[in-house]
Amino acid sequence: xxxxxxxxxxxxxxxxxxxxxxxWMPMMDQISTLLLxxxxxxxxxxxxxxxxxxxxxxxxxxxLGGLTGAVIVGSxxxxxxxxxxxxxxxNTSLAIAAGYxxxxxxxxxxxxxxxxxxxxxxxxxxxxxxxxxxxxxxVLAVRVNHLTSIAPPGATSMDTxxxxxxxxxxPDIAVVAFLNGLILSTLVPILVPFFYxx
Amino acid sequence: MWTIIxxxxxxxxxxxxxxxxxxxxxxNEKIQFVGLLLLLFSMGISIGANxxxxxxxxxxxxxxxxFAICTTLGSIILVYIVSKKLGKEVS
Numbered sequence: 001x002x003x004x005x006x007x008x009x010x011x012x013x014x015x016x017x018x019x020x021x022x023x024w025m026p027m028m029d030q031i032s033t034l035l036l037x038x039x040x041x042x043x044x045x046x047x048x049x050x051x052x053x054x055x056x057x058x059x060x061x062x063x064l065g066g067l068t069g070a071v072i073v074g075s076x077x078x079x080x081x082x083x084x085x086x087x088x089x090x091n092t093s094l095a096i097a098a099g100y101x102x103x104x105x106x107x108x109x110x111x112x113x114x115x116x117x118x119x120x121x122x123x124x125x126x127x128x129x130x131x132x133x134x135x136x137x138x139v140l141a142v143r144v145n146h147l148t149s150i151a152p153p154g155a156t157s158m159d160t161x162x163x164x165x166x167x168x169x170x171p172d173i174a175v176v177a178f179l180n181g182l183i184l185s186t187l188v189p190i191l192v193p194f195f196y197x198x
Numbered sequence: 199m200w201t202i203i204x205x206x207x208x209x210x211x212x213x214x215x216x217x218x219x220x221x222x223x224x225x226n227e228k229i230q231f232v233g234l235l236l237l238l239f240s241m242g243i244s245i246g247a248n249x250x251x252x253x254x255x256x257x258x259x260x261x262x263x264x265f266a267i268c269t270t271l272g273s274i275i276l277v278y279i280v281s282k283k284l285g286k287e288v289s
Contacts, residue, residue, distance in 0.1 A: 008239050009242040014246060020243055032237060124255070
C-alpha cells in the first residue's frame with residue numbers, strides 16, 4: 001500500500017513537472033476537487049454503514065482531545081527543533097509548524113506577515129508534511145497503532161488524507177480523524193498569526 | 199472546507215439508509231482504492247506542475263524538508279504517548 005502510494009505520487013509529480021501542458025493546470029485542480037469529493041462521499045458511506053462509528057461519543061471525545069492536543073504540541077516542539085538548525089526565531093519556527101499540512105493557507109499568511117522566504121518555507125514544508133503523511137499513515141496504522149497513524153497528517157486528516165486513514169484503520173478512527181482535521185483546519189488561520197506575533 | 203463536510207454528511211446519510219451488504223461494501227472499497235490512486239496521482243501532478251514548489255526547491259527545499267520531518271516526528275511521538283495513556287481502545 002505504502003509503496004503504491006509513494007509510486008503514484010512520485011509518478012504524478014514527474015508527469016506534472018515534465019509532460020503536463022501548463023494550460024491544463026486549472027482543469028487538474030478541478031479534477032482533484034471532484035475526485036476528493038467523491039472519495040469523501042465514499043468514506044461517508046463506510047462511516048454511515050458502520051453502526052458503531054457514530055456512537056461511543058465519550059471515548060471518542062477523549063481520543064480526539066488527546067490526539068489534537070498532542071499534534072499541536074508535537075508540531076510546535078518539532079518546529080522549534082527544526083528552527084534551531086537554521087537559526088530561526090522561536091515565533092517564526094512555531095508559526096511555520098502551525099500550518100499542520102495546510103500549505104496554501106499557512107504559506108500565504110506568512111508571506112504577508114513575515115517575508116517571501118518564510119512564506120515559501122511554510123508552504124513547502126507543509127507540502128512535504130502532507131506527502132510524508134501519505135506514506136506514513138499505512139505504516140503507522142499497522143506497525144504502531146491506529147491513533148498514532150493520524151499524527152502525521154494534521155489538518156489534512158479531514159480531506160486529502162482521510163481516504164487513506166479510512167482504508168488503513170476503521171470507521172471509528174476515521175470519524176476521530178475527520179474531527180481532528182476539522183479542528184486543526186479551523187485553528188490554522190488563528191494560530192499561525194498568533195505564534196508569529198509572539 | 200464546506201464542500202468536504204457536505205460530501206461527508208451526504209455519504210453518511212446514504213450509507214446509513216442504504217444498509218449495504220458485504221458485496222456493496224466490497225464494491226465501495228474498490229471504488230475508494232481506485233479513486234484514491236487517481237487523487238494521489240492528480241495531487242502529484244499539481245505539485246510537480248506548481249512553479250512555486252519547483253522554483254523554491256533549490257533554495258529552501260532542504261530547510262522545508264527538515265521542518266516537515268521534525269513537526270511530523272514530534273506529532274507522532276506525542277500522539278503515541280497519548281495513545282498508550284488511553285489504552286486499548288485506540289487500536
